[in-house]
Amino acid sequence: MQISVKTNADQFAKQLNDFARRQLPFAIVRALNDTADRAKWELTTALPAIFNAHGHQPTRFTMQSIGTRRATKETLTAVVAVKGIQAKYLALEETGGTRVPSMNTRKPSAKALVLPGKAIPLDSFGNIPSGLVGRLMQRAKAQQAAAHAGKRRRNGQQDTGLVYMSGSNPNNQRGLGGLFKRMAGHHLMRLIAFEPSESYRPRFGFHDRIAKIVLATFVERLKARFQEALATARR
Numbered sequence: 001m002q003i004s005v006k007t008n009a010d011q012f013a014k015q016l017n018d019f020a021r022r023q024l025p026f027a028i029v030r031a032l033n034d035t036a037d038r039a040k041w042e043l044t045t046a047l048p049a050i051f052n053a054h055g056h057q058p059t060r061f062t063m064q065s066i067g068t069r070r071a072t073k074e075t076l077t078a079v080v081a082v083k084g085i086q087a088k089y090l091a092l093e094e095t096g097g098t099r100v101p102s103m104n105t106r107k108p109s110a111k112a113l114v115l116p117g118k119a120i121p122l123d124s125f126g127n128i129p130s131g132l133v134g135r136l137m138q139r140a141k142a143q144q145a146a147a148h149a150g151k152r153r154r155n156g157q158q159d160t161g162l163v164y165m166s167g168s169n170p171n172n173q174r175g176l177g178g179l180f181k182r183m184a185g186h187h188l189m190r191l192i193a194f195e196p197s198e199s200y201r202p203r204f205g206f207h208d209r210i211a212k213i214v215l216a217t218f219v220e221r222l223k224a225r226f227q228e229a230l231a232t233a234r235r
Contacts, residue, residue, distance in 0.1 A: 023229035025073045030229075031222035032071035036078035038221075039213040040066045043080075043206070050204060051093070056126030062086060080210050096202040112177060112194035119181070120191055133192055136179050140164040163188060 044066050051058045065086035069079035082090055088105050092098075101110040116128050123129050140162035147161075163180045177194035 024226065025076070027222060027226035027229045028076055029071045029073055030225040031218060032076065032078040033068075034221040034225070035214055035218045036068040036071070036080050038217050039080045039210050040068050042213055043209055046209070056122065057124060059125045059127075062090070065090065082206065090204060090206075092200040093204040094202055094206050096200050099198045099200060100196070112196060113198050115193045115195055115198065117178070117190040117192060119189055128192070133179070136162060136191060137164060140179055162191070 044063065047058050047063055047065075051062065065082050067081055067083045069081070071078040081087070085105055088103065092103075099113065101112055102108055104110040104113075114128065114133055116122060120128060120132070141164060143161040144164065161182055163182055165177060165180065178190055179192040180188040180190050183189050
């Protein structure tokens with residue numbers, strides 16, 4: 001996920017004398033890099049507002065997702081891009097679409113997406129707290145094992161333990177795998193869902209935001225850098 005900033009100064013160079021023409025490549029390179037730096041700073045600064053979901057902030061890793069590749073006199077191209085690993089999970093935030101388990105950047109072999117239910121408290125970044133799913137799964141399996149061994153509470157006492165259901169479980173009328181808490185009246189409250197997919201709507205606006213910054217910045221920086229080059233160059 002990247003956008004390149006290029007320039008073709010041939011027409012402008014034809015209007016210059018030899019001395020000024022020699023300074024132009026230096027000015028262009030500096031203006032391109034100024035523009036790329038500005039784009040990186042503005043977009044990074046905007047990330048908390050872009051990805052603020054119900055008061056949660058993007059992780060430090062996401063805040064470090066925007067990178068640049070510097071322009072040189074040979075390339076006359078600067079690049080602003082989302083870094084590799086971050087680009088994998090932010091791509092759907094740019095384009096929209098459907099996320100599936102194989103897109104898991106930490107575990108591509110995952111069989112399902114692990115999504116929180118409304119009753120699960122999230123961390124400050126809007127994620128399921130680390131280790132929580134494993135602990136809940138252990139508790140659910142231990143309670144189910146105890147139930148199968150005949151240790152479930154009886155004599156009118158309500159069982160309010162955790163229940164694990166696979167998506168293929170015929171008793172799971174919701175048709176979803178996950179971890180549930182057994183409530184009074186035999187109701188189940190979903191804590192964690194194991195889903196085959198999740199839909200995304202585009203909200204990043206990476207390309208549009210960078211394009212606006214480039215249009216607002218490059219020409220101004222080129223003028224300034226060209227004047228600096230003329231003022232400091234030796235004749």
